[in-house]
Structure formats: C-alpha cells, structure tokens
Amino acid sequence: MKNFLFELREGLAISFRAIKSNKIRSVLTATGIFIGIVSVVLMSVAIKGINTSFQNGISALGADNLYIDKFKWFNDDQFWKTRNRKNITIQEYERYRTQAKLPLAVAPTVWTVQTAKNGGLTTEGTLMTGTTNEYLATTNFTFSEGRFFNEIESKGARNVVVLGSDVAKNLFLRESALDQFIKIKGVKFKVVGVLAEQGSFIMGNFNPDKQIYLPVGNIFKYFQNSNFRSVTITVRAVNTSMIQQTMEEAESIMRKVRGLSYSEENDFSINRQDGMTKLYDQTVGVIQLVGLFITGLSLFVGAIGIMNIMFVSVKERTKEIGIRKAIGARRRTILAQFITEAVIICMTGGIAGLIGAVILSIIINRFLPVSFQYEAVILAIGISFLTGILSGFAPAYTAAKMDPVEALRYE
Amino acid sequence: MNNIINIEHIAKIYQVGAEEVRALSDVSLRIDRNEYVAIMGPSGSGKSTLMNMLGCLDTPTSGKYDFNGINVNRMKDNDLARIRNKEIGFVFQTFNLLSRSDALHNVELPLVYAGVNMSERKDRAREALASVGLGDRIHHKPNELSGGQRQRVAIARALVTKPSIILADEPTGNLDSKTGEDIMTLFNDIYLKGNTIILVTHEEYIAEHAARVIKIKDGLIEHDGPVLNRYIPNGRKILTS
Numbered sequence: 001m002k003n004f005l006f007e008l009r010e011g012l013a014i015s016f017r018a019i020k021s022n023k024i025r026s027v028l029t030a031t032g033i034f035i036g037i038v039s040v041v042l043m044s045v046a047i048k049g050i051n052t053s054f055q056n057g058i059s060a061l062g063a064d065n066l067y068i069d070k071f072k073w074f075n076d077d078q079f080w081k082t083r084n085r086k087n088i089t090i091q092e093y094e095r096y097r098t099q100a101k102l103p104l105a106v107a108p109t110v111w112t113v114q115t116a117k118n119g120g121l122t123t124e125g126t127l128m129t130g131t132t133n134e135y136l137a138t139t140n141f142t143f144s145e146g147r148f149f150n151e152i153e154s155k156g157a158r159n160v161v162v163l164g165s166d167v168a169k170n171l172f173l174r175e176s177a178l179d180q181f182i183k184i185k186g187v188k189f190k191v192v193g194v195l196a197e198q199g200s201f202i203m204g205n206f207n208p209d210k211q212i213y214l215p216v217g218n219i220f221k222y223f224q225n226s227n228f229r230s231v232t233i234t235v236r237a238v239n240t241s242m243i244q245q246t247m248e249e250a251e252s253i254m255r256k257v258r259g260l261s262y263s264e265e266n267d268f269s270i271n272r273q274d275g276m277t278k279l280y281d282q283t284v285g286v287i288q289l290v291g292l293f294i295t296g297l298s299l300f301v302g303a304i305g306i307m308n309i310m311f312v313s314v315k316e317r318t319k320e321i322g323i324r325k326a327i328g329a330r331r332r333t334i335l336a337q338f339i340t341e342a343v344i345i346c347m348t349g350g351i352a353g354l355i356g357a358v359i360l361s362i363i364i365n366r367f368l369p370v371s372f373q374y375e376a377v378i379l380a381i382g383i384s385f386l387t388g389i390l391s392g393f394a395p396a397y398t399a400a401k402m403d404p405v406e407a408l409r410y411e
Numbered sequence: 412m413n414n415i416i417n418i419e420h421i422a423k424i425y426q427v428g429a430e431e432v433r434a435l436s437d438v439s440l441r442i443d444r445n446e447y448v449a450i451m452g453p454s455g456s457g458k459s460t461l462m463n464m465l466g467c468l469d470t471p472t473s474g475k476y477d478f479n480g481i482n483v484n485r486m487k488d489n490d491l492a493r494i495r496n497k498e499i500g501f502v503f504q505t506f507n508l509l510s511r512s513d514a515l516h517n518v519e520l521p522l523v524y525a526g527v528n529m530s531e532r533k534d535r536a537r538e539a540l541a542s543v544g545l546g547d548r549i550h551h552k553p554n555e556l557s558g559g560q561r562q563r564v565a566i567a568r569a570l571v572t573k574p575s576i577i578l579a580d581e582p583t584g585n586l587d588s589k590t591g592e593d594i595m596t597l598f599n600d601i602y603l604k605g606n607t608i609i610l611v612t613h614e615e616y617i618a619e620h621a622a623r624v625i626k627i628k629d630g631l632i633e634h635d636g637p638v639l640n641r642y643i644p645n646g647r648k649i650l651t652s
Contacts (some may be wrong), residue, residue: 213577323507326466327521329496408507
C-alpha cells in the first residue's frame with residue numbers, strides 16, 4: 001500500500017511532466033472531453049430542470065387529488081364509447097358533494113376560453129376556470145397579492161376573478177392588479193387576488209400561471225350554457241393513504257347520482273395525477289434517455305481521442321518504459337502511470353467542461369428551466385474520472401506488458 | 412553465501428518465423444561475490460542474450476538459474492522486476508536516463524519502486540551522486556550534462572539500491588577514450604569497495620580492466636579464466652598469475 005502511494009505520486013509527477021512537454025496535444029485531447037462533459041452535464045441539468053418543473057406543476061395542482069370526469073384522461077382506448085357518455089352536470093356535482101363524507105374538499109371546474117382586457121392590454125385565448133371557493137383547498141396555490149374568492153362571492157356568482165401570475169403581468173404590466181377591474185366579453189370583473197408564480201411551464205395552457213379563476217356561476221351566466229361542457233369534479237383526499245377509499249366512495253356515490261343500475265358500466269371516470277406522471281415518463285422520459293445517449297456519444301468520441309493519444313504516447317515512450325522496467329517497475333506500476341496520465345487529461349477537460357456547463361446553464365436558465373445541483377458536479381467529475389480510466393486502460397495495458405528487452409532496444 | 416550467480420546448462424532459443432535461432436546453446440557459469448567479470452564476444456555470439464538473462468530481463472528456454480540461491484528461471488514478470496530492482500544495477504551503453512527528469516530524480520527512481528520514503532530516497536540519491544563525483548550537478552537534466560557525466564548518473568542510479576551485482580553493458584561505447592577511461596576508473600573504485608561487477612564488452616582493452624574474462628562464441632562459452640595482464644587504471648599495469 002505504501003509502495004502504491006509512492007508509485008502513484010511518481011505516476012502523477014511523470015504525467016504532469018509528460019503533459020507539459022506535449023501541451024498542444026494534451027489541450028486538444030482534453031477539448032474532446034470538455035465538449036463531451038459540457039453536453040452531458042447540460043443535458044442532465046436540463047432534464048432535471050424539466051422534471052422539477054413538472055413535479056412542481058403537479059404538486060401545485062395537488063398530489064392527493066381525484067378528478068371525476070366524463071372522460072378517462074389517460075390511455076383512453078375506448079374514446080368512441082366515452083364520447084357518448086352524458087355530461088356531468090353542476091347538479092350532479094352538488095349531489096355528490098352533499099353525500100361524500102371522506103374528501104377534504106370538493107370543487108367543480110368548468111372551463112371556457114376567452115379574451116381578457118384591461119384597457120388596451122389584452123390576453124387572448126386565456127383559459128378561464130369556473131369553480132367554487134373550495135377549489136383553493138384542492139391546490140397548493142400561493143398568492144402574491146390578495147386572496148381566492150370566498151364563499152359568499154362564490155355562491156352569489158359575484159363578478160370577481162383571481163389572476164394567474166402571467167395573466168396579471170400581461171394585463172397590468174408592473175402595476176398592482178389588486179382591486180382593479182378587467183373586462184371579459186365586455187363584462188367587468190374585480191381582481192381579488194393574484195397567484196404567485198407556480199412555475200410549471202410543462203403544463204402548457206393548464207399552467208395556473210396562465211389562467212383566470214372565477215365563480216362557476218359566472219361561466220353559465222355570461223359565457224356558455226350550463227350543459228355545454230361536462231363539469232369536472234376535483235376531489236381532494238385527506239391524505240395519500242386515503243386516496244383509495246375516497247375513490248371507492250366517489251364511485252359508489254356517482255353511480256347513484258348518475259342513476260346507474262347494478263349491471264351498467266360506469267359512465268364517468270375517476271382520474272388521478274399519477275396517470276399524468278406515467279404519461280410523462282412514457283413520452284418525455286424516452287426523449288430524455290435518447291438525449292442523454294446522444295450527448296453521451298460526444299463524450300465517447302472524446303474518450304476515443306484520449307485512447308488514441310495514449311497509444312501514441314505509449315509508443316513514443318517505449319524506451320522509457322524499458323528503462324523503468326529494467327530498474328524495477330512492475331506491470332501494475334506502468335499500468336497505473338499511464339492510466340493516471342489519461343485520467344489527468346480527462347479530469348482537466350472534465351473540470352473545464354463543468355465550468356463551461358455552469359456558465360452555459362446560467363445563460364440558458366433565462367429561456368428554459370435548468371436545475372444545477374451538486375449532483376451535476378459529481379456527475380461531471382465522476383464521468384471524466386471513469387472515462388480516463390476506461391480510455392487509458394488499453395494503452396496502459398500495452399505498455400505494462402511490454403517485454404523489457406524489446407523496449408530497451410527500441411529507438 | 413559467496414555465490415551470487417549460478418547458471419547450469421541454460422539455453423535460449425528464439426523463434427524467428429519458421430526458423431529456430433539458438434542464441435545460447437549450453438552455458439554454465441558461477442559468479443561469486445566481489446568478482447569483476449568481463450563478458451566478451453563478437454556481435455551475434457549470444458553475449459547480449461546472456462546479459463539479459465543475467466540481468467533477469469529475460470528467462471532461459473531451458474536450464475537452471477539461481478540468483479543468490481533463489482531460482483529465477485521460472486519466475487513471473489513481477490518477481491523478476493523485484494529482483495532487478497533490489498539486486499541488480501544496470502549501466503547501459505546509451506545511458507538510458509529519463510530525459511525529462513533531473514539527475515537526482517533519475518537516481519532516486521529505483522528507490523521509488525522499492526517503496527523507500529521520500530526523505531530517505533533523496534538522501535541516498537544525493538549520497539550516490541556524490542560518490543560518483545556529481546554532488547554539485549544533482550538538479551541538472553541529462554541534456555545539460557556531458558556524456559561522461561550522464562554515465563556517472565547512470566552508475567549512481569545502479570549503485571543507489573546497493574545491489575548484489577552491477578551489470579554494465581558496453582559502458583564506454585558512447586564515450587571518447589579519455590572519458591571512457593575515467594568511467595573505468597570509477598568502476599575499479601566501486602569494485603574495490605566490495606561490489607560485484609559484470610562488464611559486457613567487445614573491446615579487449617576494456618575487458619582487461621576486469622579480473623576474470625568469459626568469452627562467448629556461437630552461444631557457447633569459449634573461454635573462462637582470470638585476466639593475466641590486468642590493467643589497473645591508476646597508470647600501472649600489473650601481472651597476475
């Protein structure tokens with residue numbers, strides 16, 4: 001062990017001298033690893049960012065939620081059947097709500113797409129969710145100002161709205177939106193609250209940041225007939241372990257409410273968010289794997305560069321290897337020496353790559369969410385270390401098993 | 412135990428294409444502690460093969476080789492490396508120093524492989540360099556040294572592990588005659604301090620520095636006996652009987 005440490009230190013010293021005497025070559029080789037590490041790290045950081053954003057989005061909507069809906073949200077292989085189901089009505093929601101004992105909160109949601117205006121500022125195609133005051137309890141919303149509409153406003157279908165953060169920014173720029181008025185289809189609404197940024201770009205238009213929330217009665221009063229769209233009932237279970245029971249209760253109540261006989265199939269679906277997670281993993285997960293694989297290839301090319309240059313280095317230093325063997329260097333000593341050299345080149349490229357990736361990720365963060373964490377540092381250093389060992393092994397092995405007599409004779 | 416090298420009936424056969432080349436046919440010899448032996452022979456005689464064998468750089472095809480009573484002809488690479496490191500000091504015709512390292516580091520290197528700690532290593536390397544008259548050149552790189560000085564560094568490297576034998580392969584081959592003579596004087600001093608030296612050469616006048624000469628021809632020992640007209644470097648020639 002003591003021997004090994006001495007030899008390792010010797011190996012490090014030799015490597016530094018060798019790298020120093022071949023500066024250009026070493027820098028060019030390290031550049032291959034630099035590029036590889038930059039792309040792998042950026043890719044993994046981006047993946048992490050997208051995943052975090054998705055998870056945040058999911059949890060902003062509430063992780064313990066069930067959604068009673070006309071449609072099956074995910075993997076609906078019988079769309080032709082579910083399409084013909086009766087809409088879920090607001091009255092059915094009310095009957096469910098009075099009978100259900102288990103949920104923490106129950107809220108209907110009905111959506112419409114409208115244009116909101118504040119003087120000259122408009123947001124077109126904004127998703128408006130009509131719901132009740134209880135909806136807030138099904139989410140993890142936080143507010144930058146104001147509050148959600150209360151029970152009185154909800155029951156009375158007062159002209160009040162809660163704005164998503166992006167909507168508020170678009171309509172009021174940097175001013176406070178609280179207690180201001182906006183117009184939707186010519187009808188005036190008072191802003192009672194603005195959501196803090198929920199940060200889930202992955203959810204597209206379902207992102208709460210891009211929505212307007214208003215009492216459900218207003219939807220029917222101003223925008224569309226109460227039977228135009230099916231109501232989605234959002235149910236929040238008390239906690240995760242209660243989800244299953246809440247779901248079973250919901251099924252039996254809804255069957256009664258919908259007047260289904262014993263033999264009839266359910267004409268509604270109870271959806272959960274894990275369906276969304278599964279769908280996400282299936283599609284985005286695969287794209288991420290492919291992305292990592294492709295960026296991994298660039299690292300692989302860098303590794304081949306290292307291997308190539310190490311073979312050249314071993315060939316050039318055949319005589320030196322002979323001398324070292326003659327004066328007592330063992331196979332493993334020579335092996336360690338050349339692997340050390342490859343690792344140093346790789347680590348240099350890797351650490352430079354890490355710094356490059358940090359700088360780039362700061363720039364990219366302005367457009368896309370990236371999440372740079374210490375894992376990325378470990379990843380970069382670990383991968384470049386490993387690459388050094390793997391790409392240095394074959395050349396080092398050739399050096400280690402050289403015949404000292406032949407090597408000494410080499411000119 | 413006085414006997415360092417004991418070789419019995421060793422042969423070395425190389426396979427060159429379909430042809431077998433017998434570099435050594437049947438060689439037996441003993442070398443004792445504090446002997447000064449010259450091995451002579453024209454090129455192609457098997458001299459170099461014998462030297463590689465003696466230096467544990469190569470193993471014989473057949474026969475028996477005991478080094479300090481330890482059988483080495485069946486040893487694996489790593490064990491041979493350990494023997495070379497601890498028991499044998501090599502001096503080559505072309506010096507074979509590491510060009511990127513200074514004299515001190517070159518001399519220190521065998522001790523690195525022997526697992527000696529840094530401060531002891533430096534001390535012993537400095538001592539060895541001083542003993543060959545290079546105490547003031549320890550931080551010079553080989554290309555900053557003359558041929559004679561380079562060979563002295565190589566000799567210091569050979570001595571630093573206090574090996575059982577010094578194996579010198581044409582140590583004066585790349586030096587002018589004056590410098591060559593200085594190096595031979597150094598070898599004589601080393602010999603007089605009780606070291607065992609094996610000198611491989613094809614020059615009669617170099618071989619005359621040794622006390623015993625072994626002549627190789629066609630893979631066989633042609634002659635093995637004392638040098639009758641031994642040359643003692645301090646300017647005197649003495650006759651031994």
